[in-house]
Amino acid sequence: xxIKEQLMEDFKASMKAHDEVAKNTISFARxxxxxxxxxxxxxxxxxxxxxxxxxxxxxxxxxALADFEKAGRTDLLDSYNAxxxxxxxxxxxxxxxxxxxxxxxxxxEALGIAKGEGAKMMGKLMGPVMxxxxxxxxxxxxxxxxxxxxx
Numbered sequence: 001x002x003i004k005e006q007l008m009e010d011f012k013a014s015m016k017a018h019d020e021v022a023k024n025t026i027s028f029a030r031x032x033x034x035x036x037x038x039x040x041x042x043x044x045x046x047x048x049x050x051x052x053x054x055x056x057x058x059x060x061x062x063x064a065l066a067d068f069e070k071a072g073r074t075d076l077l078d079s080y081n082a083x084x085x086x087x088x089x090x091x092x093x094x095x096x097x098x099x100x101x102x103x104x105x106x107x108x109e110a111l112g113i114a115k116g117e118g119a120k121m122m123g124k125l126m127g128p129v130m131x132x133x134x135x136x137x138x139x140x141x142x143x144x145x146x147x148x149x150x151x
Contacts, residue, residue: 003050003090004033025083029057029090051091051135058087059138095137097145104129104142104149117150125150 001009007030014022032053037043045053061080068076095103107129108114113121126146133142 003047003054004045006090007033021079021082022086025086029054029087032057048135054087054090055135058084058091061087092136095133097141100133100137100142100145101149103132104145107132108149113150115149119147119150121150122146 007026011023011026011030014026033045033050036049036053037045061084065077065080068074068080104125105115108125111124111128113125126143129142129146130139
């Protein structure tokens with residue numbers, strides 16, 4: 001079953017269960033997917049494309065969490081955390097920091113970049129690492145680990 005089909009099934013189930021948070025979250029995700037397909041002249045998205053859109057939705061919500069925390073809006077914090085949890089069910093399992101460190105070291109070795117070479121190698125290492133872990137790790141976490149490796 002594709003992610004798109006799973007979203008539809010879960011949408012129907014949330015409607016039957018009267019789960020408003022799940023229903024609204026899945027509805028917004030489906031709308032974002034549909035909007036992308038319309039914007040790109042009906043191009044049907046595969047699972048990788050849907051994962052990219054869902055990752056973007058999760059990132060938007062995580063970015064908003066800091067603003068809600070500053071404003072003391074615990075009601076919105078709880079709501080957004082629930083939405084993030086729902087969306088993350090459709091995303092691949094994220095890599096741990098140790099797994100990412102191994103990918104960074106392996107990629108650096110393949111490119112001939114030694115540990116501690118400094119920030120000048122950041123761009124040369126960051127691109128290939130991000131290509132390997134696309135959808136499996138957040139860019140900020142990868143950047144932090146690449147900097148850690150190079151310094």
